[in-house]
Amino acid sequence: MVSLSKRTALCRWFQAGLTVLVCLCTTGCWDSLEIEQRAMVLGLSVDIAQVPSDDSHFATERNTGNASESPRPLQVQGRPESEAATARATAKETARMPIRLTAQIPIPGRIPLGPGESGGGGANNPSQSVWVVHSTGETVTEALQCLQQQVADPLFFGHLRVIVVSREFAQKRGLSDLMDYLRRNPQVRRTLWILVSEHEAAKLLATAPPLKRVPTLYLISTMDQAIRLGKFPTEFLGVAESKVVMKGRDMVLPYVDVQHGETMLLQGMAFFRDYRLAGVVTGIPGVYTYMELCGIRQGGIVDRAQLPGGSWVVLQSYRRRRSIRLQMVQDQPVFDVYVHIDFHIHQTSGDPLNLSNPATLRLIERRESEKIISAQKDLIRRTQQAGSDIVGFGEFVRAYRPGWWDAHIQTKDRWREVYKTLPVHLHVKSRVRVYGMRAR
Amino acid sequence: MIHKTVYRHITVMEAVAIFIGSSFGIGILALPRMAVEAADTGAPLLTLCGLCLTLFGALLITLLARRFPNDTVVRAGERVIGKWPARLMGVCLAVFFILLTALGAREFTTVVAVAVLPRTPVEATTLVMLLLAASSVRNNFTSFAYIQLFYQPFLFIPSVLIPTLALKNAIFTNLLPLWGNGEGHWWAGMASVAALLQGGFVLGFLVPAMIEPRRMPQVLLWGGIFIGSVYLLFVIASLAVFGSMEIRNLMWPTLEMAKITMLPGEVLERLDAAFLAIWVTAAFAGLYTTYFIASLVIKDVLRFEDHAFLSWALLPFIFMAAMLPPNVVQVYRAMEWLGRIGLVLTIGYPLILLAVAWMRGVREERGLPEQADSTL
Amino acid sequence: MTLWSRWMKPKSGPRKQPLPPDKVLQEYKSQKFDGHVKKALRLIEEMLGENDDLVIRDFRVCQTHDAAAAYFANIVNRDTSNENIFRPLMDMKPSAARARLRGRALREVIVKEALHHEEVYLRTDMIEVIEDIMHGHTAVFVEGCDKVIVVDARMVPHRTPEQPYTEQVIRGARDGFVEQLSTNITLLRYRLQTPNFRIKMMKIGRLSRTKVAVCYVEGLVRPALVQEVLDRLKMIHVDGVLDAGTLEQFIEDNHWSPFPQVQNSERPDKCVASLLEGRIVILTDGTPFSLIVPAVFVQFYQTMDDYSERWLMASLVRLVRLVALIFSLVFPSIYVSIIAFNPELIPTNFAVAVAGGRAGVPFPAVVEVLVMEISMEVLREATLRLPQQVGGALSIVGVLIVGQSAVAAGFASPITVVIIALTTIGSFATPAYNAAIALRILRFVLTILAGFFGLYGVVVGLILISNHMLSLRSFGVPYLSPVVPMNMQGLKDALMRAPLWWMWRRPQQLDPIDSRRLAPGAARKLLSQNSNTLDPVKPRRLR
Incomplete structure (x- = not known):
């Protein structure tokens, strides 16, 4: 009995050994690539190249905060109709619009490990901790290949967190092929943010406030904090990808710009028609209205309501509810949107106003509702x-x-076509919940 | 060689584990897409229908088992429709399960190759997977049951965790209308879903080894509840998160879902590679089952005492079959066709057996012997 | 040298070739003691005469009967032999009646009236007598007596029971087994005073003739299991058994597995606890280690402390130990696969920082980890062998210096050092040394697999390991048994340590005959009884 069990046990070990041996012999470390040997692309910017004829135009520069002045970007300020018209660009046009890519790659030694300040040099200046590389190409892949030729280590997109797209690119060329590339590449994460930049995207990517060690991470934390504070809805790549293919919905992306040459300003959102930018909504009320209509619970945006008699009240929404009623009137859809918003009052214009009076509160609520409805209508x-x-x-x-x-x-x-004339009736109910430590 | 006799030893819990382990395979990764392609937003309903079809097949096997509590499906077939026709069917079943194992392995390694190991040859990963399965197939039925039972938590924890975490991004209207927009091809879709669950055929070999074959319906019930809830959870969550149109764009929606989930506390920023790694256990459990069935069928057909050596004997064939499809499209087409044929075998055959047995009045003599005549 | 000299040396007559040890006794198999002292002594001389420490002491019993005692000088306690053997025998009152005594009558007079030493055996076979002398007993031959009287006056140096080094507890008994079997049995009997406690003795080892005691509680353990243990022990035909570990390797089920399938312990309380669970304890003479069979995996991370502490704390500590165990197995391999295969999994901040930390390291992560692991193992082995006074200093200094300078030299990244340190500490948290060593070896396998296939390889490796563990049996008990096959009663003592009143059954995987630990109804009574004598709310007169 022992001999039998011994034999089978020997067999089993032989098999296990064989398994391991076959693993080792048939394989090498094909996919093993050390983390420091990967050129981690943290951020990409996509512009339309200004010099399409010069294909072999490589520009590599160490970004030192005052980046070299690139040609002044096109200011596209058109009405939505004309924007939609330009969106119908042909493939031929696309071919004449090469892409200019800018990649942000962190320099490993420059970013210190651990919370202390003891690290490599340049730890204090985030803009020196990354390497910015430019390239151009007819398509994203070609541009990336061109980029790869300048960077020794293989590019790695597993930590790609932000792609900044210039408004011009989104409008003229559209995001179709870019998003196709992102969908196909298994390394790309769906929680990536695509930002539409009003001006040149490369410049935005280079904004480097000294808050974070890596500039791209600053952009990310801007977006994350915006969501947390209720300034912006969760519209990262995965959400946009889902929306863009939905039959009854289109995507929106954050619309940003550089301010004072060094900070990013989240100034609104860009809305799309399929993959092409169809218009932008700037200013806080625009985003705010969109979030109301979408029924995002998290509020947070501050708004000022003007009252008769010159006094005013600053309100901050903190919670919303939305319900939508769909009716068929004469075989056509008619929508009723009910929005309920809860507010805190942060500040008033001062003394004559008495918030402890229910009538005042009702007045404020009514004023605010009217204001919101008009914004929504717009x-x-x-x-x-x-x-x-x-x-x-x-x-x-x-x-x-x-x-x-x-x-x-x-x-x-x-x-x-139906949506263009879709009747939507808006109903907003505001409610002031508390008004702070002051009793009136 | 001594004729081995083994006591009945498989408990109900182990049987449920075997049933679940057989059904959790790599198919789940593509399941939402398959269901959505067939029925649009009706995918959850379609999945439910597919599950019912599978449970119907399992019920047939249970009924057969009730009639022949001491025989495996193949041996019961010999008693019902005669020796040679049953053997012929046995060969068909064996070939089917060999091919199913091969394609299952190939499907999984394709996913691995696309998602995490792009430069590693598919041959290497497939061979590793098949060697892993083959070395386990040598074990007896008890160890088979133990192994399946042991891996249950590793199947369930990610299957519950990932859809639940992903639901943060869910949109309710994505789930409506319940039966889908436009015309679907429901029958084909149901067949595709049911084809993912064909490992359940292992129940036909389980009965002679079970302590209480009478409690087989219980196995069916619990297994059905667990498998069904996980399948539905995956389909509903991915549909709610992505919407039916986006799912059509995604090769493996379940994997994409793991991509957008983040562990609370941001320990891991995305779970796709980790999910795929854990899902190796599910793929292993599925492959192990089909491989095991194939060797058991051959053992029964050829009246072998032991199935152990078959594991290595079958390996080259399985490996070659796995390497046949040239690309991912062909893998899925082959899966689809094989699944349809398989349904005829795994549901049709027990149905015919039951019908013939009922008409001819063949049934096992009452009473269970303490020892089952089998090397299971 | 021997070959050369044998060849060169001319054959000097028919020199008798010495027989192999176990053949010698065979030669004298038929020899019996027949009352002739001279003849018997000649035999003894012939066999043991070459030993210079053999003592043959002639004397006379009752002044009439010639007698002789044969023993080895140093193993016999002089006081005992003087006081308890020679004095009573020589002091026997001579009388005419006694002078005539022969055979059985003489023996009865000597044993029953004169010799007052308690441990006396009677032998006829000369082989047995010789074995007894070898064992350290004193053989007394009396002319005309029908049997040899063997007196146990052995004295072997021994130490007193003290706290075992390998299994320290915070709270619990401080005594441990010693080398002498007799002392060890004493320690067990002292703790387990049931008449059902059984000890079966046997001698194993053709030359060493080591005493082995198989202890169990009858009525708990299945007789078939006892028989199986005895059978396996009987099958051992080896020249010497010097340690319980030797026995373990002969009786385990799977000789090729890295996992221990027999538990060993130095603690009598642990052995008694195992006996009470329905296991079998095997004690070996000459070693403080006892063997406990059957063993399942969960036993290797249980300690006695778990039972003496309160259940909640014990469960948490056990959970910590389990986490440490898993850490020590998979940590390096997961690190390697994340660094080299899937860096997208970790947060971006951290990934960038890790890349910075690794920037100067010339090796791939897998080589780095393996080199550090091996040097850690070397360090550990070195501190184990060093004298204690030096060892402690070396381990701390070694770890600090090696780690620090490896990082400074750009040989390893700081994170690798952290990972290795965590892993090593984790492996120390496993109470059973032999189980920890198994996991340590498997950790290397997993690390190499991770180097080839990343996370995929790690999981494949883990599946291989767990499949192996699932098909492993210890005396027929599945190795992972309270978990798989699942057993609710067993699970109460597997991942957690349930309250003692709740674990009212013995572990079911051992299939004990009497499965109740707690008397029926005892738990209910325990939980309901709550009189609160000194409750301040109660009226004083009721207190």
Whole structure:
């Protein structure tokens, strides 16, 4: 019995050994690549190259805060209709618009390990801890290949957190091929942010406030904090990818700009029609209105309500609820959007105002509601003109009236036509909850 | 050689574990896409229907087992439809499960190659996977049950964790309408979903080794609940997160879902590679089952005493079959066809056996012997 | 040299070739003591005469009967032999009746009336007598007596039971086994005073003739298991058994597994606890280590402290130990696969910093980790062998200096040093040395696999290991047994340590005959009884 069990045990070990041996012999460390041998691309910027003819134009520079002045970017200030018109650019046009990529790669030795200040030199200046490389190419892949030729280590996109796209690029060329590349590449994360920059994207990527060790991480923390403070909805790449292919919805992306040459300003959002930028909403109320209509619970934006008699109140929303009612009137969808917002009052214009009076509070609430409704109307009108259903009314129709949808709509283009004249009735109810430590 | 007799020893819990382990495979990675392609937002409903189809197949096996509590499916077939027809069917089953093992391994290594090990040849990873399965297939049924039971937590924890964490980004309207927009091809979709669950055929070999074969319906119930809830959870979560249109764009939606989930506290920023690594256990459990079934079927057909040496004997064939499809498209097409054929075998065959047995009135003599005549 | 000299040396007559040791006794198998002292002594001379420490002391019993005592000089306690053997025998009152005594009658008079030493054996076979002399007993031959009287007056140097080094406890008994089997049995009997406590003795080793005691509690353990243990022990035909570890390697189930399938312990309280659970304890003469069979994996991270501390603390500590165990197994391999294969998993800040830390290191992570691991093992082995006074200093200094200078020299990144340190500390937290060593070896395998395949390789390796553990059996008990196959009663003492009143059954994987630990209803009574005598709320007269 012992001999038998011994034999089988020997067999088993022989097999285990064989397994390991085969592993070792048939394989090498094909995919092993040390972390410091990867050129970790933390941020990318995509512009339309100004000098398309010069294909072999490599520009490598150490970014030292006062980056070399690039040609002045195009200022595109058009009405949404014309923007939509330019969006219908042909493939031929695309070919004439080469891409200019800028990559931000951290320099390993420059970024200290651990919380202390003891590290390599340049730890105090975040802009010196990264290496900025430029390249151009007809497509993203070609541009990246061109980039790879300048960087010895293989580029690694596992930690790619931000792609800044210039408004010009998003408008003229569209994000279709860029997003296709991002979908295909297994290294790219879906929590990546695509930011649309008003001016040159490369410049935005180089903004380096001394708050973080790596400039890109500053951009990321800007976005993360914006979400936490209720300044912006969660619209990272994965969300945008889902929305852009939905039949009854379009994507929005954050719209940013450089301010004073060194900080990033989150100034609004860009809305898209398919993969092309269809317009931008700037200013706090625009984003705020979008978040209301989408029913994002987290509030946080401060707003000032003007009261009759010259006094005013500063309100901060902290919670919202939204419900949407869809009715079919004469076989056409009609929407009622009910938004309920809770406010804190942060500041008033001063003494004559008595908040402990319920009538005053009601007045404030009514004023604020009116203001919000007008902002919402404005947003819906603009998106209707652009044919970009960012709130996703179409999704509601598809979800709750599938019979009608299947009979009349079916495609995104047809929904877009319907959306342009879609009646949306807005109902806003504001509620002031508390007004701070002051009793009146 | 001494004729081995082994006591009945598989408990109900182990049987449930075997059933679950057989059904958790690599198919789950593509499941949401398959379901959405067939039924749009009706994917959860379709998955439920597919599960019902599978459970129906399992029920047939259970009924057969109730009639022949001491025989495996193959041996019961010999008693019902005669020796040679049953052997022929046995050969078909064996070939089917060999191919299923091969394609399962290939599918998994394709995922691995695309997602984490792009430069490692598929041959190497496939061979490692098959060697792992083959070295385990040598074990007897008890160890098979133990191994399946042991890996349950590693299947369930990520299957619950990842969809739940991903639900943070869910949009409710993505799930509506429940039956999907437009015309779906529901029957084909159901077949595809049910085809993922064909490892459940192992129940047909389980019965002679179970302590209480009468409690087989319980196994079916619990197994169905667990498998169904996890399958539905994956489909619902990925549908709610991505929407039906985006899922069509994603090769392996479940893996993408792991990509957007972040462990609380940001210990790991994305879970896809970790999920895939843990999912090796699921792939192993699935492969192990189909490989095991293939060797058991051959053992029964050829009346071998022991199936151990078959594990190495089958390995070259399985490896070659796994290497046949040239690209990922062909892998999935082959899976689809094989799955359809497999349904005919794994559901149709027990159905025919039951019908014939009922008409001819063949049934096992009552009472269970303490020892089962089997080397399981 | 021997070969050369043998060849060169001319054959000088028919020199008798010395027989191999175990053949010698065979030659004298048929020899019996027949009452002739001279003849017996000649035999003894012939066999043991070459030993210079053999003493043959002639004397006379009752002044009439010639007698002789044969023993080895140093192993016999002089006081005992003087006082208890020679004095009573020589002092026997001579009388006519006694002078006529022969055979059985003579023996009875000597043993029952004169010799007042308690441990006396009677032998007829000369082989047995010789074995007894070898064992350290004194053989007394009396002319005309029908049997040889063997008196146990052995004295072997021994130490007193003290706290075992390998299994220290915070709270619990401070005594440990010693080398003498008799002392060890004493320690067990002292703790377990049931009449069902059984000890089966046997001698193993053709030359060493080591005493082995198989201890169990009848009525708890299955007789088949006892028989199996005895059978396996009987199958050992080896020249010498010097330690319990030798025995362990002969009776374990799978000789090729890295995992120990027999538990060893120096603690009598642990042995008694195992006996009470329905296990079998094997004690070996000459070693303080006892063997406990059957053993399952969970035993290797349980300690006696777990049971003496309160259950919640004990469970937490056990959980910590389990985490340390898993850490020590997988930490380096996961580190390697994250660094070299999937750096996208860790947070970006950290990834950038890690890349900075590794920037100057010339080796791939897997080589770096392996080199550091090996040097750590060397350090550990070195401190183990060093004299204690030096060892402590060396270990601390060694770790500090090696780690610091490795980083300073650009030989390893600081994070690697941290990982290795955590791993090593983790492996020390495993109470059983032999289980820790198994995991330490497997850690290397996993690290190499990680170097080839990344996380995929690690998981494949872990699956291989767990499949092996799942197919492993110790005396038929599945190795991972309270967990798989699942057993709720066993699980109460596997990952956690349930309250003692809740663990009312013995571990079911051992299939004990009497499975109740706690008397029926005892737990309920325990929980309901709560009289609160000194409760201040109670009226004083009721207190």
